Amino acid sequence: MSWKFPARNISNPEVVSIDDVNQNFREVIEEASGALNEHNWKANSFGERGMLASDAGIVVHRVAVEVNPNTDPDTTANNQFVRYDQDWQSIVGLTHTFNTTGGLVWFLASIQGNSPLSFTFLGNGGTGRFGVQFALELNGAVLAQSIVGGGDLSNDQITVFRKPSPPKIGFQVVSTPGVESMHFGVCSEAIVDVPPGKHTIRAVCCTPRASDDSDTGVSLDNTDKWLGSRELITVQLLR
Numbered sequence: 001m002s003w004k005f006p007a008r009n010i011s012n013p014e015v016v017s018i019d020d021v022n023q024n025f026r027e028v029i030e031e032a033s034g035a036l037n038e039h040n041w042k043a044n045s046f047g048e049r050g051m052l053a054s055d056a057g058i059v060v061h062r063v064a065v066e067v068n069p070n071t072d073p074d075t076t077a078n079n080q081f082v083r084y085d086q087d088w089q090s091i092v093g094l095t096h097t098f099n100t101t102g103g104l105v106w107f108l109a110s111i112q113g114n115s116p117l118s119f120t121f122l123g124n125g126g127t128g129r130f131g132v133q134f135a136l137e138l139n140g141a142v143l144a145q146s147i148v149g150g151g152d153l154s155n156d157q158i159t160v161f162r163k164p165s166p167p168k169i170g171f172q173v174v175s176t177p178g179v180e181s182m183h184f185g186v187c188s189e190a191i192v193d194v195p196p197g198k199h200t201i202r203a204v205c206c207t208p209r210a211s212d213d214s215d216t217g218v219s220l221d222n223t224d225k226w227l228g229s230r231e232l233i234t235v236q237l238l239r
Contacts, residue, residue, distance in 0.1 A: 057238060064231035065093035069112065069183075082115075082132050082225040084207050086153070088142060094203035094232040102196035106235040107136050107146070108189040109203035113227040116182045130158055130208045131178025132225055134188045137204045146190040149208070150177030158208050178208045191237075203232055 007027060008020035067078045080092050094109055115132050133149035135142050150156035156177045179186055188203065207225070 059236040059238065061096055061098060061234045062231060063094060063096055065229065067112075067228040069228055078228075080227040082113075082205055082207065082227065084209075084225075086206055086209065088135065088137065088204040088206045090137075091203040091205055091227060091230060094230055095200065096202070096232055096234050097198065097200045098234055098236070099198050100194060100196060100236055101238075102194060104191055104237040105194050105199075106189070106191045106233075106237060107138070107143075107201050108187065108233045108235070109134070109136060109230070110185070110187050110233075111203070111205075111227055111230040112183075112185050113179075113225070114183055115178070115180050115225045130176040131180035132205050132207055133178045134186055134203065134205050136188055136190055137202050138192060138194075139199055142204065143190045143192065146188045148179065148186055148188050153177070153208055156208070176208055201232070201234060203230070 007023045008017075010016060010020055010024075065078050078093070083089055091109075091111065094111075111134060113132065131149075133147065135148065136146040137143070144151055157175045158177065205227070
């Protein structure tokens with residue numbers, strides 16, 4: 001513990017001021033319950049940080065999958081088909097395992113894809129049309145703050161309905177917590193205070209509703225949901 005001296009030296013026969021007494025008490029209280037700093041740790045306590053440059057403020061790691069968006073998705077390598085399944089599925093290529101001394105880490109996944117508003121899957125309420133949700137998964141647990149879309153599918157309205165209108169000119173409305181667009185770009189991110197050790201972060205996705213559609217993703221077409229270029233960035237905020 002570092003040495004602390006009274007800020008106000010009270011001596012006899014000086015009149016005692018309550019402000020001076022409180023300020024002297026504060027020196028002791030702050031030392032006993034204050035934040036940890038350079039006075040409380042032995043030099044070079046953090047071995048792994050010693051491997052970094054002395055002025056390192058952040059450590060950044062990036063993994064990415066690049067896809068040419070101007071080519072046929074059915075014949076382009078690295079496109080990923082999204083299964084019509086409510087279980088979270090890993091996004092290929094967006095997994096990173098890292099070691100840290102502990103502290104804040106910023107995770108960011110950026111994804112481009114295709115999720116058309118398809119009217120092909122009309123059975124079962126059109127379960128194939130409700131888009132895609134995205135999230136980050138740390139050590140096997142989905143980070144709720146990173147979910148793009150609704151976080152409570154038992155409460156979110158997921159349905160298709162037709163507005164009252166004359167025959168032949170009516171239109172259908174889709175209510176969904178997922179991303180639904182012919183082409184889209186989406187970002188999922190979270191800042192997490194992680195303990196020291198080894199951790200694995202991955203980007204995941206799912207559809208708000210499962211489907212009985214038999215498409216396996218072997219041949220992509222304009223009704224399928226697929227992911228193109230994507231990246232995962234891990235930023236360790238060391239300072």
